[in-house]
Amino acid sequence: MPFSPKTENSTNSVVLDAKDLAILQLLQDNARITVKEISEKIHLSTTPVHERIKRMEESGVIRQYVTLLDAEKVRKGLTVICYVSLKQHSKEAGSKFIQSILQMPEVVECYNISGEFDFMLKIVAENMNSYYDFHVNKLGEVDNMGNIQSVFVMGVIKQTHRLV
Amino acid sequence: MPFSPKTENSTNSVVLDAKDLAILQLLQDNARITVKEISEKIHLSTTPVHERIKRMEESGVIRQYVTLLDAEKVRKGLTVICYVSLKQHSKEAGSKFIQSILQMPEVVECYNISGEFDFMLKIVAENMNSYYDFHVNKLGEVDNMGNIQSVFVMGVIKQTHRLV
């Protein structure tokens, strides 16, 4: 053996074999699939499947089992991508901005990005009126807020969570 | 909405009472929560909880139960937001572009957007080298491709799927 395959930093990489990947692929598409069903599909008994899932949960490869809702049907049919820049870029100013964002249920995603803006936000709202209200009265009122630019999502072409 | 695959002809609004919402809130955070556990938390027996979940699955309010993986740990640590515009904007040209995008596992999200670009894509890759390869050899080679602009995600501030 030229080198040991298990010398990686434990927090950033985990060794996954073909069976682990097969399990993950099934789980990604259906978090409620039974261990029994997985074991039949990958031709194993339930015990090793169960153990592998437990191991991947504990190592953090499996982050969370979530339920996705239909945005339209729960009255969140409008998605807006929002770019914001801050006036001040100190560590403290950034932290305060992040705290505000974390408390806003309309903001479903927020990334620190490269380029002329500091953050990219994904906002969900019921309609244009409620988004406008959010934009002006909540986002626009955040301390230290610089420029805000909105891009409206007109159609969803693809949306997946499959990473492997 | 020239490229938006509007397929649903069913009702866009579904009546949900407080108990339905309570169930959805628990399921959104944990798709593997048991019916028994939900029934205890909202002070109901298992039967009505089970029936309500079934009803919301059938009406499409509940879209999918998915498992989220740790991107770093499955070697997909780089996220890039990518804006593309097409040279031609005919229906056929748009459809061909969409078909290409749907077949690329690196593209995890794609939206038709307002503004100077036509689409926004979210790309996951192992590192900058593999992203560069994707950008040049796959995305750049798509038929009818106009401008491409990449914005790199430097940090994840917030990521949730809670719509209600």
Next chain:
DNA sequence: ACTGAAAGACACAGACT
């Protein structure tokens, strides 16, 4: 719509190869 009970299916642990 809900409760309670009951059958069948499943998760999970143990003994073993």
Next chain:
DNA sequence: AGTCTGTGTCTTTCAGT
């Protein structure tokens, strides 16, 4: 690392309120 087997728990259905 895997199979098999058993026990306790859960899902799911049904009768009754």
